[in-house]
Amino acid sequence: MGGLTRREIIQLSGGGAAAAVVGSGLLTNWWGLDANQPMDPKTDGETVVGSICELCFWKCGINVHVKGGRVTKVEGNPKHPLSRGRLCPRGVGGPGLLYDPDRLKTPLIRVSERGTQRFREATWDEALDLIAKRFKEIAATHGPESIAMFQHGFGATWFVHLMKAFGTPNLAAPSYAQCKGPRTAAFNLTTGSHLGSPESVDIANSRCLTFLGYHLGENMHNTQVQDFSTALKNGGQLVVVDPRFSIAASKARHWLPIKPGTDIALLLAWINVIIEEKLYDRDFVAKYGHGFDELKKHVADKTPEWAWTQTTIPAAKIRETARFIAGFKPASLVHPGRHVTWYGDDTQRLRAVAILNGLLGNWGRKGGFILPTNIALEKVPTPTYPKPKRAVADRPRGKVIPLASAPLAAGVRDASIPGTADYDIKAWLVYGTNLPLSLPEPQKTREALQKLEFVVAIDVLPAEIVGWADVVLPESTYLERWDDLYNPTYEQPFVALRRPAVAPMYASKPGWWIAAELGKRLGLGAYFPWKSARQYVERRAKLSGLDFEALVRDGVIVGKRQPVTVEEGVALTFDTPSKKFEFYSDDLKKAGLDPLPVYTPHPEPPEGSYRLLFGRAPQHSFGRTANNRLLAETYAENEVWINADVCRSLGIKDKQRVVLVNQDQVKSLPVRVKATERIRNDCVYMVHGFGRREKKLRQAYGKGASDSELVTRSVQDPIMGGTGMNVNFVRIERA
Amino acid sequence: MAKRYAMAMDTRLCVGCTACVLACKTENNVPDGYTRDWVEEVVSGTFPTLQLELRSNRCQHCDNAPCVSACPTGASYIGPGGVVLVNADKCTGCKACIASCPYNARFVHPKGHVDKCTFCTHRTAKGKQPACVTVCPTSALVFGDRNDPDSSISQLLRSRRYKRANVEAGTKPNMFFLI
Numbered sequence: 001m002g003g004l005t006r007r008e009i010i011q012l013s014g015g016g017a018a019a020a021v022v023g024s025g026l027l028t029n030w031w032g033l034d035a036n037q038p039m040d041p042k043t044d045g046e047t048v049v050g051s052i053c054e055l056c057f058w059k060c061g062i063n064v065h066v067k068g069g070r071v072t073k074v075e076g077n078p079k080h081p082l083s084r085g086r087l088c089p090r091g092v093g094g095p096g097l098l099y100d101p102d103r104l105k106t107p108l109i110r111v112s113e114r115g116t117q118r119f120r121e122a123t124w125d126e127a128l129d130l131i132a133k134r135f136k137e138i139a140a141t142h143g144p145e146s147i148a149m150f151q152h153g154f155g156a157t158w159f160v161h162l163m164k165a166f167g168t169p170n171l172a173a174p175s176y177a178q179c180k181g182p183r184t185a186a187f188n189l190t191t192g193s194h195l196g197s198p199e200s201v202d203i204a205n206s207r208c209l210t211f212l213g214y215h216l217g218e219n220m221h222n223t224q225v226q227d228f229s230t231a232l233k234n235g236g237q238l239v240v241v242d243p244r245f246s247i248a249a250s251k252a253r254h255w256l257p258i259k260p261g262t263d264i265a266l267l268l269a270w271i272n273v274i275i276e277e278k279l280y281d282r283d284f285v286a287k288y289g290h291g292f293d294e295l296k297k298h299v300a301d302k303t304p305e306w307a308w309t310q311t312t313i314p315a316a317k318i319r320e321t322a323r324f325i326a327g328f329k330p331a332s333l334v335h336p337g338r339h340v341t342w343y344g345d346d347t348q349r350l351r352a353v354a355i356l357n358g359l360l361g362n363w364g365r366k367g368g369f370i371l372p373t374n375i376a377l378e379k380v381p382t383p384t385y386p387k388p389k390r391a392v393a394d395r396p397r398g399k400v401i402p403l404a405s406a407p408l409a410a411g412v413r414d415a416s417i418p419g420t421a422d423y424d425i426k427a428w429l430v431y432g433t434n435l436p437l438s439l440p441e442p443q444k445t446r447e448a449l450q451k452l453e454f455v456v457a458i459d460v461l462p463a464e465i466v467g468w469a470d471v472v473l474p475e476s477t478y479l480e481r482w483d484d485l486y487n488p489t490y491e492q493p494f495v496a497l498r499r500p501a502v503a504p505m506y507a508s509k510p511g512w513w514i515a516a517e518l519g520k521r522l523g524l525g526a527y528f529p530w531k532s533a534r535q536y537v538e539r540r541a542k543l544s545g546l547d548f549e550a551l552v553r554d555g556v557i558v559g560k561r562q563p564v565t566v567e568e569g570v571a572l573t574f575d576t577p578s579k580k581f582e583f584y585s586d587d588l589k590k591a592g593l594d595p596l597p598v599y600t601p602h603p604e605p606p607e608g609s610y611r612l613l614f615g616r617a618p619q620h621s622f623g624r625t626a627n628n629r630l631l632a633e634t635y636a637e638n639e640v641w642i643n644a645d646v647c648r649s650l651g652i653k654d655k656q657r658v659v660l661v662n663q664d665q666v667k668s669l670p671v672r673v674k675a676t677e678r679i680r681n682d683c684v685y686m687v688h689g690f691g692r693r694e695k696k697l698r699q700a701y702g703k704g705a706s707d708s709e710l711v712t713r714s715v716q717d718p719i720m721g722g723t724g725m726n727v728n729f730v731r732i733e734r735a
Numbered sequence: 736m737a738k739r740y741a742m743a744m745d746t747r748l749c750v751g752c753t754a755c756v757l758a759c760k761t762e763n764n765v766p767d768g769y770t771r772d773w774v775e776e777v778v779s780g781t782f783p784t785l786q787l788e789l790r791s792n793r794c795q796h797c798d799n800a801p802c803v804s805a806c807p808t809g810a811s812y813i814g815p816g817g818v819v820l821v822n823a824d825k826c827t828g829c830k831a832c833i834a835s836c837p838y839n840a841r842f843v844h845p846k847g848h849v850d851k852c853t854f855c856t857h858r859t860a861k862g863k864q865p866a867c868v869t870v871c872p873t874s875a876l877v878f879g880d881r882n883d884p885d886s887s888i889s890q891l892l893r894s895r896r897y898k899r900a901n902v903e904a905g906t907k908p909n910m911f912f913l914i
Contacts, residue, residue, distance in 0.1 A: 633767070
């Protein structure tokens with residue numbers, strides 16, 4: 001067999017002499033840590049703590065093994081419906097975060113201008129007092145609305161609670177307008193359901209899966225990867241539309257290497273064939289469809305021959321795949337994807353995806369979209385939140401974005417540049433999101449950060465955002481803290497618990513404690529009527545009728561499986577204006593927007609430039625795992641994928657280092673070339689989260705290149721305000 | 736009949752995520768910069784007619800293990816279930832086994848002895864699966880007794896096509912790649 005040898009692989013993955021893991025779990029009896037951990041009889045004296053992973057947003061159930069006060073390994077919790085005993089590499093890599101020698105260790109207060117990590121160490125009292133004083137001053141002058149919060153991660157719940165109590169509506173998360181927001185808007189418009197997370201899709205039972213730019217297997221949504229494998233094992237078919245021969249594409253019956261930016265043309269042509277050839281689910285359309293005739297008229301001229309001129313996919317292939325996909329209905333699922341902010345018309349593209357699924361009649365069907373429920377939880381009573389006096393400041397003055405259902409993070413950032421929005425944002429509280437990498441147009445993020453009066457960062461690592469904060473609070477990792485209960489909608493409803501496996505290292509503190517201490521100092525103590533998060537979750541579990549001891553013992557309480565499909569007796573209802581599945585959207589029409597998805601060609605890269613695309617590696621989430629030395633053992637540095645022919649014509653060799661220069665003359669750090677047949681010749685591709693410039697991230701510093709730096713432009717979605725980011729072009733220069 | 740442990744790896748299911756590699760590292764405390772298993776990615780063809788094969792690979796626990804014959808001190812030996820193991824106390828780190836292994840499955844541990852995949856004998860002795868098998872999100876790895884006709888691995892090897900690496904070396908490897 002050919003291929004790389006083990007030694008080459010090790011070399012490739014940068015597995016040289018990595019820094020030794022330092023620090024040890026404290027053996028002190030820290031409050032909140034259980035004294036009597038259950039022992040796993042099959043392990044050698046290790047205690048096993050059931051908890052929730054936080055290396056990404058999926059929140060798998062984990063069993064954390066602890067020996068001598070140290071976490072030795074993390075395994076999947078077999079009882080947890082999302083992990084089923086298995087984990088992705090990131091989940092396994094948890095100890096690499098816990099024992100990262102670069103962790104923030106004490107509270108810090110800035111001693112120089114913003115933009116560098118020059119701080120003095122401070123006590124918790126000093127840091128918290130300073131934040132409370134500044135927040136009160138800014139609120140007194142500009143109103144509490146002028147303080148915005150940016151957040152990502154499950155631990156954010158404590159701070160969302162705090163800032164709602166404080167009275168600001170500006171609670172923004174890049175996970176909406178920089179990620180799945182267009183999908184939320186499109187499915188809300190079409191079906192009245194926003195799909196949630198985990199997405200309500202039945203991958204395992206699907207007989208045909210269609211992915212558009214969805215690189216499952218490289219994005220390791222653990223449960224979905226398991227279900228994907230099950231579907232393939234059971235003979236499920238796969239159609240992948242991607243400019244890149246992704247891992248999923250390599251398993252597909254049909255790979256359509258589409259020209260980037262033309263997906264709507266392909267979708268309309270598929271819809272055209274399915275309608276013209278009467279391949280759609282006629283019962284579903286007759287019973288539940290709204291505006292089918294308008295749709296039919298709309299796509300009448302969107303033939304495969306027309307789509308070929310846009311997508312470069314041959315008409316015969318478009319016809320063949322349309323018939324193929326329709327042949328498996330209703331257990332034929334066109335996956336809605338997750339990171340879908342590509343070109344600024346993303347809600348319309350996702351509308352086309354939803355419409356195609358409607359034609360396949362897979363709504364509420366086995367192997368299609370399912371209708372899951374959750375285990376409802378009671379709230380621990382706290383005072384009512386004050387009503388913010390002003391609306392969210394997340395768009396230019398006077399601009400209407402009709403269907404934004406959450407604050408737009410990039411818009412709140414822009415409102416921090418004085419004179420942009422209805423009122424100015426004056427201060428930020430940033431929790432767990434590295435804004436210089438997670439927002440497009442980093443030049444605006446820098447400008448905002450220079451203009452703000454006060455910036456607080458709560459983080460585990462000295463990420464780039466920390467270098468812009470006036471006060472830095474070191475949070476304990478997910479392996480050292482309690483958090484709220486987790487009860488998503490899922491086909492197998494459950495409630496899961498996060499609890500500490502070891503005591504917090506250094507002077508780090510858990511988020512719940514930080515939020516409560518800040519609350520006290522801001523005069524909001526009444527909102528935190530609990531002594532500890534343990535007491536809080538115990539009270540919440542008991543109020544909700546859950547067996548708290550079982551939750552602690554198993555990490556999860558699994559409810560009764562509920563019917564989730566028509567086959568299991570669920571009646572279909574649609575929470576839309578017509579109470580039907582809306583092929584045609586009256587709401588969009590009323591808002592002056594296209595009621596049916598319209599294809600618009602997007603600007604193409606000029607001669608000598610290539611469209612910059614980005615995605616995931618299985619080992620990494622966002623920018624938050626690049627410094628993890630354990631994960632770096634198998635993926636330490638990203639590379640830029642360039643078509644092999646393009647490399648030949650440019651005289652560039654595989655593994656050579658190049659610099660990418662975008663249309664605004666912004667240059668990347670040197671990055672290794674992956675000269676490959678696996679990508680089209682009009683685009684290049686990188687894994688997100690690398691090319692770090694913060695020296696305190698000693699593992700990640702200077703490795704690879706950052707797509708975020710090159711995304712100096714974005715196109716805003718007129719429906720919900722998402723930022724399309726695949727609109728930047730790069731030249732390739734020798735490093 | 737005596738057990739004959741083997742592993743089947745389904746190249747059609749593997750996504751190359753390397754969870755197997757990292758789970759092995761934490762399970763076996765493999766030192767920084769070293770791994771006992773690894774993922775191979777082989778691309779063939781030209782755009783747009785391409786093929787990609789992913790393989791999670793490790794020591795093949797050969798029936799006819801050249802490393803065991805090459806070892807001058809008896810440190811490399813065949814343990815219960817046919818698993819090829821290294822007795823660190825007897826190993827002098829001479830690297831004869833490393834030179835003899837056609838799979839590049841061995842390395843010198845910073846402590847001086849040779850190290851490699853053990854099929855997680857410490858786990859299988861307690862009725863568990865090897866760490867790489869347990870973690871795999873795609874269930875691409877199947878471990879078991881090839882001498883038990885009812886084991887999952889025996890059934891898979893009867894029903895699926897497979898290939899093995901470097902069979903021409905006469906090693907009789909026990910890693911089976913399902914294709």
